[in-house]
Amino acid sequence: MSEFKPKPAANSLRFMAIIFLALALIVVLIIATGIGSVAIPPGQVVAAVWHGISNNLVAVNDIIIWKIRLPRALLAALVGSLLSISGLAYQGIFRNPLADPYLLGVASGASFGAAFAIAFLPSIPLVASLGLPIISFLFSLLAVFLVVIFAFSNNKIPIINLILAGVVVGSSFSAGTSFIMITAKDRAVNILAWLLGSFSLSSWAKLASVLPFYIIVLVLLMLSARALNLLQLGEEQAMQLGLPVSSFKAVIIVLATLATAAAVSVSGIIGFVGLMVPHAARLAFGPDHRVLIPVSALLGAIFLVLADLLARTIISPEEIPIGIITALVGGPFFLYLLKKAEL
Amino acid sequence: MKKILVSLVLFISALAFASDYPLTVVDDLGNELVLNAAPVRIVSMIPSSTETVCALGACELLVGRDQYSNYPEEVLDLPELGSGFSPNLEAIVALEPDLVLVSESGDLAKQLVDLGIPVYAGTAQTFSEVFDKISTIAKLINHEKEAAFLNLKMRTDLVNIHKLIAGASAPSVFYELDSSPYSVGPESFIGEIISLAGGDNIVTADLGTFPKLDPEYIVASNPEIILLADAAYGESAETLAARAGWSAISAIVSGKVIELSQEQVDIINRPGPRIVDALFLLAQIFHPDMID
Numbered sequence: 001m002s003e004f005k006p007k008p009a010a011n012s013l014r015f016m017a018i019i020f021l022a023l024a025l026i027v028v029l030i031i032a033t034g035i036g037s038v039a040i041p042p043g044q045v046v047a048a049v050w051h052g053i054s055n056n057l058v059a060v061n062d063i064i065i066w067k068i069r070l071p072r073a074l075l076a077a078l079v080g081s082l083l084s085i086s087g088l089a090y091q092g093i094f095r096n097p098l099a100d101p102y103l104l105g106v107a108s109g110a111s112f113g114a115a116f117a118i119a120f121l122p123s124i125p126l127v128a129s130l131g132l133p134i135i136s137f138l139f140s141l142l143a144v145f146l147v148v149i150f151a152f153s154n155n156k157i158p159i160i161n162l163i164l165a166g167v168v169v170g171s172s173f174s175a176g177t178s179f180i181m182i183t184a185k186d187r188a189v190n191i192l193a194w195l196l197g198s199f200s201l202s203s204w205a206k207l208a209s210v211l212p213f214y215i216i217v218l219v220l221l222m223l224s225a226r227a228l229n230l231l232q233l234g235e236e237q238a239m240q241l242g243l244p245v246s247s248f249k250a251v252i253i254v255l256a257t258l259a260t261a262a263a264v265s266v267s268g269i270i271g272f273v274g275l276m277v278p279h280a281a282r283l284a285f286g287p288d289h290r291v292l293i294p295v296s297a298l299l300g301a302i303f304l305v306l307a308d309l310l311a312r313t314i315i316s317p318e319e320i321p322i323g324i325i326t327a328l329v330g331g332p333f334f335l336y337l338l339k340k341a342e343l
Numbered sequence: 344m345k346k347i348l349v350s351l352v353l354f355i356s357a358l359a360f361a362s363d364y365p366l367t368v369v370d371d372l373g374n375e376l377v378l379n380a381a382p383v384r385i386v387s388m389i390p391s392s393t394e395t396v397c398a399l400g401a402c403e404l405l406v407g408r409d410q411y412s413n414y415p416e417e418v419l420d421l422p423e424l425g426s427g428f429s430p431n432l433e434a435i436v437a438l439e440p441d442l443v444l445v446s447e448s449g450d451l452a453k454q455l456v457d458l459g460i461p462v463y464a465g466t467a468q469t470f471s472e473v474f475d476k477i478s479t480i481a482k483l484i485n486h487e488k489e490a491a492f493l494n495l496k497m498r499t500d501l502v503n504i505h506k507l508i509a510g511a512s513a514p515s516v517f518y519e520l521d522s523s524p525y526s527v528g529p530e531s532f533i534g535e536i537i538s539l540a541g542g543d544n545i546v547t548a549d550l551g552t553f554p555k556l557d558p559e560y561i562v563a564s565n566p567e568i569i570l571l572a573d574a575a576y577g578e579s580a581e582t583l584a585a586r587a588g589w590s591a592i593s594a595i596v597s598g599k600v601i602e603l604s605q606e607q608v609d610i611i612n613r614p615g616p617r618i619v620d621a622l623f624l625l626a627q628i629f630h631p632d633m634i635d
Contacts, residue, residue: 036433037431037433037434037437038433038434038437060436060437060439063436063458063459064433064436064437067457067458068432068433068436068458069433185551189448193428193449193450200429200432201450201454203457316431318425318429319429
C-alpha cells in the first residue's frame, strides 16, 4: 500500500488542487447562472442567491436565478459528478480505461427501466416518483450483470470483450426502449421528452431526490479509495494483501451502477462524461483514488455545468440536447483512448 | 326576430357578463387558478388560445406568444417565447405576465405553477368544447360579453353551413398528417370536423385518434378525396401516385387530391374561433357543387 502514499509535500499540493477546483466550480456556477436570454451580472446572481436563501425573492431576476437557473446548474453539476465517479469506479474495478456507464450499456439499462416505469407504472404521485429511480436502478444492475457475464473469459475480462458486450447489451436495451415507446402510445411523448435528456425541467425537488444517492455513493467510494488503489496492483496481489476481492468488486459495481441510475433517472442519457473526466483527472493527478475521487467529482461537475451552458445558449432560445455536446467532445477522446489501448 | 335576440343578449350581458374578481377557475389539469384582477399582461403559449384572445377583441392585452402563434397578423410583433413543448421559461418570467395560457399537455404548466405565475392550462379536445373554452378564457380576462357574441356568431355560421350541405351524400375521405402515413380518427378534433363538413372518414373509431395506417388499408378503402396536411413537406398528388399500388385509388384517378396550404392546415388543426372557417373549407372541398 505504501507505493500509493503520496509524499507530504505532494499531499498538500493535491489538497490545494482540490480546494482550487472547488472554488473554480463556484465561479463557473456564478458565471453560468448569469448567462441566458436575460443577462444577469455576477453581483446580482450572488444577491439573488442570498435572497433565495433568506426566502425573500424580490426582483424578477431573483426568480430567474433562484428558481430556474440555479437548480438547473446545480443538477447539471450533480449529474456530472455522479457520472464521473461512476466511470472512475468502473474503470478501477475492471482495470480498464474504456469502462464507462455509457459504453457498458448501464445507461441504456437505466433508461429502459425509466421508460418501463413511465409506460406501465400507475401515475399515482409517490409510486411514479419513487418507482422510476428504483426500476431504473434494477435494470441498470441487470445490464452490468449481463455485460460482465458475457465479457468474462478465462477468468479475465478482456477490454475488447467488455466493450463489445457493453455495446450489445446497450443496444438491446435501447431496442427495448423503442419497443415500449411504440406500444405505449399515449405515454410515448413523456418517454421521448425524458429520453432526450436536458436539464430544462430542473427544480429543487429534483435536486433533493438525487442528493441522498450522491452522498451515499460519494462517501462509500471515498471509504473504498484505498482498496481501489490496492486492486490496481492486480487481483492476486490485492487478495494476498487481505482484500476480499470478489465481494469488494461487487459492492463497487453496485455503487457505480447506483450513481449512473441516479444520474440517468433525472437527466436521461448523457454519454462520455464518465469516460473523459476520470482520464483527465488521472493525467493531471496520478493514480491515487483518494485524490481521483474528489477531483473527478469536481471536474465532472464543472464540465457538465459548462456543457449545459453551451446546450442552452448555442442556438438560444432553442436548446440542444446536452448529450450532443458531450458526444462531440467525447467521441474523438474515446477513439484516441481506443488507439492508445492497442487492442 | 334576430334583432330581438341580439338586443336580448346585449341586455343580459350588461347585467351578468362581468367577471367578479378575485376569480377562481379550475383548469384542465385540476389546478386552481386565482385571479385578483382582470389580467393585463397575458402570454399565450398555444395558437388556439392566442386566436381566442384576439377574437374576443383583447389582442392588445397579449405581451408574448409561442413561436407557432401566427394569427391574427398583429400578434407577429409580440416577442416569441419558444414553443409550448420547449418554452423559453426565463423570457416568460421576465415579461412578468399576470396570466399565461398553455396547453394541458407538456410540462410548462407545472413549471409556471412552481414559479408562482398564474397559469391556465387547457385546450378544447372536441368540437363542442371549443365554445366552452372561448367562454372560459373570456371569463378569465373579463370579456364574457364578447364571448357571447362570438359564440352566437359561430353557431349561426355553423347552422348556415350545415343547411348548405344538407342532404348531400358523404364522400369517403383520407386525411394524411404525414407520409408514414399517420391519419386522424373520427374521435379526434380533425375527425369531428371532417364528419361535420359532410365527409366520411375512412379511419374507423377502433383504430384510435391518431393511428398510423397500413398503406394497404388506404388502398383497400379507396377514398374519393385525399387531404394532404403534409403538402408543405413535399407530398403531392404526384408523390402519392408514385406510391406502390396507390395509382388506382379513386381520389388519385379523379384528381381529388387536395394539397392543403400551411395556413389551411393551421385553421384545421387549431381548436379555436376559426373552426367555422375550417368547417367551411372542408365543406367546400367535399361538396363543391353545393357551395360557391
